[in-house]
Amino acid sequence: MRKPVVLITGAGGEIGHGLVTRLAPAGALIITLDVNPLERPLAKLVTREFTGSITDASLLDRVLAEFEVERVFHLAALLSARSEFTPTTAHHVNVGGTLNLLEFAQRQGESHGRPVTFIYPSSIAAYGLPSLADKSAAGRVREDQYARPTTMYGCNKLYCEQLGHYYAKHYKQLSADVIPRVDFRCVRFPGLISAVTTPSGGTSDYAPEMIHYAARSERYDCFVRPDTMIPFMAMPDGVEALLRLAAAPREQLTRTAYNLTAFSASASDIRNVVLAAFPEASIGYAVDQKRQGIVDSWPADVDDTAARNDWGFSPEYDFSRAFREYLIPTINERYKDQTKRK
Ligand code: SER
Numbered sequence: 384m385r386k387p388v389v390l391i392t393g394a395g396g397e398i399g400h401g402l403v404t405r406l407a408p409a410g411a412l413i414i415t416l417d418v419n420p421l422e423r424p425l426a427k428l429v430t431r432e433f434t435g436s437i438t439d440a441s442l443l444d445r446v447l448a449e450f451e452v453e454r455v456f457h458l459a460a461l462l463s464a465r466s467e468f469t470p471t472t473a474h475h476v477n478v479g480g481t482l483n484l485l486e487f488a489q490r491q492g493e494s495h496g497r498p499v500t501f502i503y504p505s506s507i508a509a510y511g512l513p514s515l516a517d518k519s520a521a522g523r524v525r526e527d528q529y530a531r532p533t534t535m536y537g538c539n540k541l542y543c544e545q546l547g548h549y550y551a552k553h554y555k556q557l558s559a560d561v562i563p564r565v566d567f568r569c570v571r572f573p574g575l576i577s578a579v580t581t582p583s584g585g586t587s588d589y590a591p592e593m594i595h596y597a598a599r600s601e602r603y604d605c606f607v608r609p610d611t612m613i614p615f616m617a618m619p620d621g622v623e624a625l626l627r628l629a630a631a632p633r634e635q636l637t638r639t640a641y642n643l644t645a646f647s648a649s650a651s652d653i654r655n656v657v658l659a660a661f662p663e664a665s666i667g668y669a670v671d672q673k674r675q676g677i678v679d680s681w682p683a684d685v686d687d688t689a690a691r692n693d694w695g696f697s698p699e700y701d702f703s704r705a706f707r708e709y710l711i712p713t714i715n716e717r718y719k720d721q722t723k724r725k
Contacts, residue, residue, distance in 0.1 A: 388412040388430060390452045392437050392484065393459030395421050397580045398504060401622040402456055403428050414450055416442070417459065437480030443487045452491045454500045454629060457484045463508050463536035464674060465584030470535040477539035478546075485550045485565055492564025501551075502629050503569040505544050505640055507613065507681045508537035508586075515679055523686040526571070526642050533680045534586075544569055548639040568628050569640045573614035573685065575621045576705070578713035586677045590615060590653050597657045597664035598714045604669035609651035611675070612683040614644035617705040620698040624690070631694035641690040645698035645705065647683055652702070660711045 389406060393399050394415035406413055407428035414431045415421060426432055431450075435442040437459050446452070459480060466473030481503070488499040511531040512518040521529065532538050547567035555561040574587030581595050582588045589605045596603035616624075624643055654666050690696035700709055 386412055387451050387453040388414050389454045389456065390414050390416065390446065390450070391456045391458065392416045392480075393457075394429070394432075395419050395425065396458055397575065397577050397582055397618065398621060398625070399456075399458050400425060400580050401577065401618050402458075402625065405622050405626065414446065414452075416446070436476070437483055438475060440483050440486075443483055447487060447490060447494075451495055452488070452499060453495075454502070455484060455488050456502045456625060456629075457481060458504060460539075461536065462582070462584035463506075463534050463586045463677060464588070466536040466539070467534060467673075467677075473535045474539060477536065478542060481539075481543045482546060485546060485567075488565045489550060489554060489563070493562075498564050498566040500629055501547065501565050501567045502625055503543065503547055503567065504625070505540040505569050505571045506537065507571055507573050507685065508532060508534055508677075509541040509544070509571055509640075510682050511537065511680045512682060513680075518679065518683055521682060523684045524642075524682040525686045526638065526640055526689065529682070534677055540571075544640045551639070566633060567639060568631075568636065570624055570628060570643050570690070571640055571685070572621060573616050573644045575616055575618055576710060577618035578710045579618075579717060586674050587613060587615070589650060590648075593650075593653055593666055594657050594710055594714060597661040597666065598718045600661075600663065602665040602667070604667045605650050605654065606669060606671040607650050607675050607678050608670055609654070609668060610649055611678050612647055612649045613678060613681050614647045614683070614685055615702075615705075616643065616645040616698060617700040617709050619709065620645055620700055624696055624698075627696065628690075628694055635693050637693055638689055641693070641696070642685040642687045643690055643696060643698075644685050644687050645700055646702040648702055656702075656706045660706070 395417040413429045416433045461473045492499040511533045550565040551567040554563040576591045
């Protein structure tokens with residue numbers, strides 16, 4: 384008999400790393416799909432690792448034949464900065480890949496006769512504030528405001544939110560015998576900051592990069608202005624949010640996509656807290672106007688009332704705790720271990 388499993392795409396990435404290490408000790412049977420082989424310690428936690436692309440429908444057919452997937456965390460994507468260099472590839476992976484996964488989930492759901500929970504991380508990149516004046520006037524942006532993304536990645540995320548809604552509610556609506564079998568749930572993440580992995584290809588990367596470079600005693604030039612403000616969240620809260628959303632009773636969910644935030648901070652707030660922890664750090668600014676433009680189009684803060692009300696989202700780490708109790712000590716430990724191993 385096929386055993387029920389959780390499928391995680393992009394498992395080797397930042398969120399995937401946190402999710403696998405949270406789910407495995409809780410006894411979940413995890414199968415993963417990532418373009419790169421997983422690092423050894425992570426691979427040891429999973430039941431089966433598939434190496435390949437989410438754009439490869441035949442690979443998904445193999446997964447379908449072997450496993451009964453009851454929950455999908457679809458994390459694989461090209462992030463916002465990388466997507467601007469290769470927009471058609473980004474579209475192929477971010478949209479085409481998500482479409483493949485939604486079809487896969489529908490077929491899984493049909494084969495075991497109940498909905499497959501499909502968790503999808505969207506992003507603040509789904510927003511597009513037209514100007515800095517609008518950004519400062521907007522305050523806490525709600526899900527249905529300013530959804531006019533300026534990046535390929537943001538367009539992909541916003542559209543995939545809609546696709547998920549289609550699969551959950553209206554799939555093949557003119558075919559009398561078809562029941563939608565995808566229970567699609569999605570969050571719009573703010574910038575995520577992890578102490579154990581470094582991001583690649585994102586535009587909010589200046590925040591985690593500043594911290595990791597300082598811990599490694601390397602100089603860092605921040606690519607946005609000191610006053611640049613967006614919402615952030617520490618990775619453990621991000622992972623907890625996905626798990627909590629996945630576990631929420633369906634009838635409590637009033638939306639497809641939920642804003643999330645833990646704290647808003649400017650680049651100079653982050654620089655100051657990093658300098659307080661690493662007084663020897665050398666952190667300057669070398670503003671990249673293009674990436675600055677992207678971050679300027681993202682809200683300074685978002686309204687996450689719906690997530691708090693509907694499924695009890697409640698981040699543990701505010702700005703001060705995120706740095707004091709999670710980022711600085713965990714990063715210190717990480718680089719101390721690496722120095723010891725050398
Ligand atoms: N943090 C992501 C990025 O910068 C946005 O989701 O691309």
